[in-house]
Amino acid sequence: MAFDESDRARSKSTKRIYKVYKQKHKGSGGYVNGQTIVLLLLVTSSITVPVGFFFYMPDPALKQWDKEDKRLKKRGIAKKDRPIKPERDSAYPTKTEIALGLLKEFKVAHSLIKIKGVLA
Numbered sequence: 691m692a693f694d695e696s697d698r699a700r701s702k703s704t705k706r707i708y709k710v711y712k713q714k715h716k717g718s719g720g721y722v723n724g725q726t727i728v729l730l731l732l733v734t735s736s737i738t739v740p741v742g743f744f745f746y747m748p749d750p751a752l753k754q755w756d757k758e759d760k761r762l763k764k765r766g767i768a769k770k771d772r773p774i775k776p777e778r779d780s781a782y783p784t785k786t787e788i789a790l791g792l793l794k795e796f797k798v799a800h801s802l803i804k805i806k807g808v809l810a
Contacts, residue, residue, distance in 0.1 A: 692809040709745035730792040742792040749782035
């Protein structure tokens with residue numbers, strides 16, 4: 691089994707596509723709205739097949755806190771005077787949590803397949 695993530699740039703102005711968020715565009719160095727897909731791949735000696743996927747989106751509250759924390763840190767505000775980090779919203783799982791969930795779903799649905807290794 692192998693996990694992979696793929697960023698898909700969509701447009702600078704779209705907001706109607708599922709789980710789209712502002713991403714750094716590697717090609718231009720600017721920003722673009724895009725999606726991140728976490729894939730679960732079944733890898734054998736003769737074939738590689740995608741067997742699961744999930745759309746990742748960062749927690750907007752954590753993203754906003756991080757942006758504000760960096761701004762305050764740059765201004766020289768002491769850590770004790772900056773807002774505390776908010777709890778992660780379970781509606782926005784991390785990429786690792788998504789990968790583990792995909793693996794559990796695969797194992798339940800295909801219990802006869804023996805997994806010999808996981809590449810992440």
